[in-house]
Amino acid sequence: MTLTSPLLCADIGGSFIDCAQVYPDGTLGPRDRTPTPTDDLDAFLTAMADIAARHPGVDLHIALAGLQDPATGICTAANIPCVNGVGLAGRLSALTGRRVRIGNDADCFALAESRLGAAQGHENVLGIILGTGVGGALVLGGRLVTGAGGLTGEWGHGPIIPHIVGAEKTTPCFPCGCGQRGCIDTIGGARGLERLHHWSCGRALDSRAILAAWRNGQPDACRTLDYYIGYVSSALALAVNLTGTTAVPVGGGLSNAPDLIAALDRAVRTRILRTNTPPLLSASRLGGDAGLIGAAFL
Ligand SMILES: [Zn+2]
Structure with missing residues (x-):
């Protein structure tokens, strides 16, 4: 409208x-x-x-x-x-x-960014939230898609990290608030990044400290971010292939880390079917x- x-x-x-x-x-x-x-x-x-x-x-x-x-x-x-x-x-x-x-x-969020924000001018937009947890919403042909139950765009749920009994040390498969295990929501937001870091190296650090250590090339943090970017960008690549979106505005606290958004964007673009794609992910322009x-x- x-x-x-x-x-x-x-x-x-x-x-x-x-x-x-x-x-x-x-x-x-x-x-x-x-x-x-x-x-x-x-x-x-x-x-x-x-x-x-x-x-x-x-x-x-x-x-x-x-x-x-x-x-x-x-x-x-x-x-x-x-x-x-x-x-x-x-x-x-x-x-x-x-x-x-x-x-x-x-x-x-997705509607605002597609009309007046970071995804202005794009018809097909997947808005994602990397906040405490993970959220998302889909605008196709310029219109919000709500779908059955109003759940369209929830790319953060659905078990994609396999639960292999006895291999919990090698696969970061955690219980999710939705009742499943291994959803991106368990590792994709700020609490998820912290959970992943603790799983990876046994240390409890808050998300800002993990990102700061990553920027300094600290090996434990770099390994955590390798896991994070690998898993999160894989789920996003699937979502981009499925929906044909040309813009992925990012909201939530982690969108304040432009280097993280840029690293995720590069990883997503190497994993999608389209080639020579201009940047897809960008931080929210409208913020709060x-x-x-x-x-x-x-
Ligand atoms: Zn879930």
Whole structure:
């Protein structure tokens, strides 16, 4: 869709609800931030109604750190348990009298970067989050693909690192929050990089220290990054071959490491079928505003 009038957009995470009006040119009005009531649905709905009341006459679009089933409208959000099983858009619309749309925050990230950010001008975009864990979303032909259950683009899940009983020391196959083992989500985010480092050399270091040691050529860190780049770029290469995307904007904390993004990009391009491909991965251009801006395009 093209924006024709301002919208009230909310980026709802497990800690804070960030709100701002988003104008048709993608600029944001003043930010409005309030703690997220996570365990009390009535308190959550009241907080959202209060926010809407401060911004009269505009429809409400939400980037949620969770999922909305496109078929049923039912939401699930691990860090905001009070909205689990709730048809949130319907409840909020009835409460505020506004049209309400809800999208997953990774979906909003991919939409924002494809319309106004690092992937602007690309029709087929795989947006990826390398944050605490791993997320993703797919824009094809300029349109967000939500798919069954709203789970399209979740390249971080599905067991791809084999679980070989007795060979746990040679294969970094860890249990995943989704219930499987060996998902990229277990090694691809900042916590995953730390898990991989600990598995590889027995040392507990935070992700920044691992990356700093890698930059200094420290052998243990270099081996960890060899594993990291090998596994993560292989999964991404499969996703790029499957979807035909020409741009992969990267969000989340690890996107602040341009050398890591560049190394992943080189590794992905050596693993895909297309040849002589210009760079695919690039750090988010919209940063912390991507959720709000992307919500406007839902
Ligand atoms: Zn998983």
